[in-house]
Amino acid sequence: MTSTLMRIDPGRIRDLHDTLLDRHGPQRWWPGHSAFEVLAGAILVQRTRWENAARALEELDREGLLLPGRLAACPPGNVESLIRPAGFYRQKAARLRAAAAWWQGEGGLGRMAQMSTGDLRERLLGLDGIGPETADCILLYAFDRPLFIADAYARRLFARLGWIEPGGRGTYERLARAVNGTVHEGARFFNELHALIVTHGKSVCSDTPRCDGCPLRPRCPAGELHS
DNA sequence: ACCCAGGGTCATA
DNA sequence: TATGACCATGGG
Numbered sequence: 667m668t669s670t671l672m673r674i675d676p677g678r679i680r681d682l683h684d685t686l687l688d689r690h691g692p693q694r695w696w697p698g699h700s701a702f703e704v705l706a707g708a709i710l711v712q713r714t715r716w717e718n719a720a721r722a723l724e725e726l727d728r729e730g731l732l733l734p735g736r737l738a739a740c741p742p743g744n745v746e747s748l749i750r751p752a753g754f755y756r757q758k759a760a761r762l763r764a765a766a767a768w769w770q771g772e773g774g775l776g777r778m779a780q781m782s783t784g785d786l787r788e789r790l791l792g793l794d795g796i797g798p799e800t801a802d803c804i805l806l807y808a809f810d811r812p813l814f815i816a817d818a819y820a821r822r823l824f825a826r827l828g829w830i831e832p833g834g835r836g837t838y839e840r841l842a843r844a845v846n847g848t849v850h851e852g853a854r855f856f857n858e859l860h861a862l863i864v865t866h867g868k869s870v871c872s873d874t875p876r877c878d879g880c881p882l883r884p885r886c887p888a889g890e891l892h893s
Numbered sequence: 894a895c896c897c898a899g900g901g902t903c904a905t906a
Numbered sequence: 907t908a909t910g911a912c913c914a915t916g917g918g
Contacts, residue, residue: 695899712900718916719899753915757901797901817899836907864899896918904911 672844673829679849679859682827686862690869693861696807701775702766703732704808708800709761710752722752734774737766761795768793783811798838806860810853815860816841819867 696704703723710719723732725748731737737745745759752758768789772778778786783805790801805811814820816838825832830841851859 708899711898713898713913714900715898715916721916751915753898754900754913755915757913761901795901799900803899815899819899860899868899898916900913902912905909906907 674824674841674844674848676849676851678829679845680851683855683859683862686866687858690862690865693858693865695857695861700732701808702734702769703727705765705769705804706732706737706762708803708807709758709765709795710749712754712758712795712800714753719752722749725749725751734766734769738763738770757795761793765793765796779809783809783813786811798842802842803860806853806856810857812851812853812856814842814845814849814856815863816845817860817864819864820860823863823867 696707699707706726707719707723710722726732726737726745729740729744729748731740731745731748740763742759742763745763746755749755749758749762772789781789786809787801787805790796790804791798796804799815799817802813802815806813806815821830821834821837821841824830824841834840
């Protein structure tokens with residue numbers, strides 16, 4: 667067992683949350699939307715700016731397709747043309763339709779709300795186009811399950827803070843397990859934390875893992891989070 | 894004409 | 907296990 671750097675503890679995570687909240691304010695991601703729309707958005711936003719995914723969602727909503735039954739029954743070509751602004755539209759259209767059919771097969775929101783987080787996560791991972799990060803986003807934002815989203819922004823920030831090794835192995839699952847295993851907060855906390863980390867990540871330079879010599883911002887504000 | 898964005902899958906070695 | 911190719915549009 668190699669001693670890999672992993673300085674994760676509840677105090678640090680809460681401090682990070684408070685610091686980012688103070689700096690950026692409440693983010694309120696995915697408020698007032700249906701659980702299924704959250705799932706659709708989670709697929710559409712993959713490797714895509716949220717603004718473009720949101721356009722696709724609006725198009726789908728305009729056609730009344732943000733309902734599992736309607737979406738599953740919609741011809742693939744129609745879905746493709748509607749979500750084009752989100753990119754990867756052929757893949758995403760197929761995945762959306764498959765997810766919609768799956769949603770119905772699971773018996774809807776009421777049925778899935780009864781399932782354990784682990785069970786639900788396994789089923790989500792069984793779907794085409796839903797990996798660890800997308801599954802956790804759906805679990806957190808659609809099903810209110812308390813999970814840390816160890817996405818690229820979180821890993822980059824943690825690396826800059828010296829909490830993890832830059833470019834470590836088992837990137838997503840490794841950090842996710844480390845945080846979920848030691849930080850016991852509610853879904854509300856993780857919801858805001860993830861949104862804050864992403865917002866913060868976009869507000870600073872994207873040079874990774876450190877900012878020395880960054881052409882955009884020589885001194886990345888992320889370093890200030892120590893204090 | 895580049896580069897990248899709130900990933901995931903599949904083929905290689 | 908770990909890279910690389912691929913998916914595709916929109917904005918800088």
